[in-house]
Amino acid sequence: LSTGNYNPLSAKVYTDVSFFSAKNEIANDIIKLFHSLLTSSATNSALETLFMAPKQIKPKIIELIQNEMNHQQEGYIILKANALVDSEIIEWLYQASQKGVKIDLIIRGICCLKPQVKGLSENIRVY
Numbered sequence: 001l002s003t004g005n006y007n008p009l010s011a012k013v014y015t016d017v018s019f020f021s022a023k024n025e026i027a028n029d030i031i032k033l034f035h036s037l038l039t040s041s042a043t044n045s046a047l048e049t050l051f052m053a054p055k056q057i058k059p060k061i062i063e064l065i066q067n068e069m070n071h072q073q074e075g076y077i078i079l080k081a082n083a084l085v086d087s088e089i090i091e092w093l094y095q096a097s098q099k100g101v102k103i104d105l106i107i108r109g110i111c112c113l114k115p116q117v118k119g120l121s122e123n124i125r126v127y
Contacts, residue, residue: 075101097123
């Protein structure tokens with residue numbers, strides 16, 4: 001599973017990532033995903049390990065942020081995204097920071113979150 005085509009001309013601007021796994025659960029999800037793409041069927045809700053935008057990814061990101069909030073100072077979040085503009089996710093990240101969770105965001109484009117604001121986002125760094 002990969003995010004790009006490894007084009008040498010765009011490699012200076014974009015990062016392509018590949019993921020290899022021998023886990024049956026992931027392989028089964030990939031099979032379901034490609035089947036849904038080929039048949040135009042909506043089987044994304046049946047995926048077990050992968051989360052598809054737009055319906056599945058936001059609730060899963062919020063769930064993962066909440067999980068790290070339960071760990072407070074021991075919690076850690078690293079999130080890589082093209083952009084961070086969703087106000088609800090930003091609010092959850094602020095709440096996690098206020099609970100002591102350390103957060104590193106790698107955002108390629110626009111980022112509407114304000115990092116390093118005392119009392120709000122002092123535990124958040126944006127790269």
